[in-house]
Amino acid sequence: MKKADIFEFYRRLAEANPAPETELEYVNPYTLLVAVALSAQATDVGVNKATRTLFAKVRTPQQMLDLGEEGLKEHIKTIGLFNTKAKNVIAAARILVDKFDGEIPRERGELETLPGVGRKTANVVLNVAFGEPTIAVDTHIFRVGNRTGLARGKTPLEVELKLEKATPAPFITHAHHWLILHGRYTCKARTPECWRCPVADLCAFKPKTPAPKARPSAAPAAH
Incomplete structure (x- = not known):
């Protein structure tokens, strides 16, 4: 993915969720x-x-x-x-x-x-x-990095190092949360929901998954 596209990729994720947080509950x-x-x-x-x-x-x-x-x-x-x-x-x-x-x-x-x-x-x-600028690569981030072309690698460490290098400074602190949430809820493992993805046009994945077809409504019952 090109530098300008990477910046735009994160910018859109940030716009949709300006202050992402871990979904794990903790007190300290x-x-x-x-x-x-x-x-x-x-x-x-x-x-x-x-x-x-x-x-x-x-x-x-x-x-x-x-x-x-x-x-x-x-x-x-x-x-x-x-x-x-x-x-x-x-x-x-x-x-x-x-x-x-x-x-x-x-x-x-x-x-x-x-x-x-x-x-x-x-x-x-x-x-x-x-608040350290680290990126923890789990299965979601590993998938998103490889599938989108943001950071391709054969191991989590390879993806992590490429993401740290490619991620623009303004986005590095929250990068891991944006990517994990994107992988968990949009860029899913089996069927990525490309039809509602905010960064689909920047992503290398092909063919894009089309929106599921609406089920035809049942015919009204005859009286």
């Missing part, structure tokens, strides 16, 4: 970290349902340790892979208390030392909690 950087770690291979809706009662009680790594692994499992048992996730969240809380005085580190490398925290999770926390 620590609860955001937990929510993002729990969201791997799960929906934000499912995670929010499980964490509402959890985050009413637990807002710090020490409180998480006090709750314990079994207590945590009770809250998150509706989320996929909850046993492994509970183990990781407790182990991460222990490291945060022992090594970081209960604070969330603001450096990607340090975040990635926490169990269950990969590059994508670290990028989300840096961006959402601290």
